[in-house]
Amino acid sequence: KQEVTQIPAALSVPEGENLVLNCSFTDSAIYNLQWFRQDPGKGLTSLLLIQSSQREQTSGRLNASLDKSSGRSTLYIAASQPGDSATYLCAAPNSGNTPLVFGKGTRLSVIA
Amino acid sequence: EAGVVQSPRYKIIEKKQPVAFWCNPISGHNTLYWYLQNLGQGPELLIRYENEEAVDDSQLPKDRFSAERLKGVDSTLKIQPAELGDSAVYLCASSHGTANTGELFFGEGSRLTVL
Numbered sequence: 001k002q003e004v005t006q007i008p009a010a011l012s013v014p015e016g017e018n019l020v021l022n023c024s025f026t027d028s029a030i031y032n033l034q035w036f037r038q039d040p041g042k043g044l045t046s047l048l049l050i051q052s053s054q055r056e057q058t059s060g061r062l063n064a065s066l067d068k069s070s071g072r073s074t075l076y077i078a079a080s081q082p083g084d085s086a087t088y089l090c091a092a093p094n095s096g097n098t099p100l101v102f103g104k105g106t107r108l109s110v111i112a
Numbered sequence: 113e114a115g116v117v118q119s120p121r122y123k124i125i126e127k128k129q130p131v132a133f134w135c136n137p138i139s140g141h142n143t144l145y146w147y148l149q150n151l152g153q154g155p156e157l158l159i160r161y162e163n164e165e166a167v168d169d170s171q172l173p174k175d176r177f178s179a180e181r182l183k184g185v186d187s188t189l190k191i192q193p194a195e196l197g198d199s200a201v202y203l204c205a206s207s208h209g210t211a212n213t214g215e216l217f218f219g220e221g222s223r224l225t226v227l
Contacts, residue, residue: 102154
């Protein structure tokens with residue numbers, strides 16, 4: 001059964017800093033991995049979807065990488081802004097045609 | 113394009129009462145998911161539909177929870193009777209294609225408080 005772990009659980013950084021959020025998964029036979037953002041009291045917003053054949057995906061200041069062999073993904077946020085403050089979750093499917101299993105998330109605070 | 117729509121956004125009920133949540137997925141998305149999210153945790157899958165068929169309901173507590181997706185579009189999740197431990201956020205998501213290949217899009221969630 002897939003297990004997804006996110007470290008750290010919480011992170012506080014000053015505005016403008018580049019930062020990396022980590023995600024690890026136990027079953028490397030995944031088809032894709034997805035990163036989400038969740039603001040307090042809101043649903044999840046999809047940020048990036050990486051297919052297993054890809055090494056990374058970029059969207060604006062966000063870059064997500066995937067290393068299936070080591071069971072790791074990272075989300076890089078460049079030049080962080082207070083508006084980036086939210087909880088970031090990664091999710092990967094169990095092997096086979098099964099839906100996403102989520103980590104507990106990293107709660108990010110960017111201080112102005 | 114409209115996103116995933118859920119209602120109600122908030123619901124407060126007393127224990128042993130019934131409650132129902134409704135979800136309208138993104139148009140054209142054949143796969144629909146109901147997730148449960150407790151405070152400080154990631155979402156956990158309750159049930160997944162591909163069109164009208166429930167293809168994964170292994171985590172759904174069937175003694176009190178039920179779901180349906182008639183006509184393969186809208187879906188309803190029901191709890192009867194509700195218990196204190198059911199207080200959580202119920203999230204609906206949809207995707208185009210299969211569970212393993214489609215990007216998931218979530219609604220705002222329905223926050224349930226059981227007193």
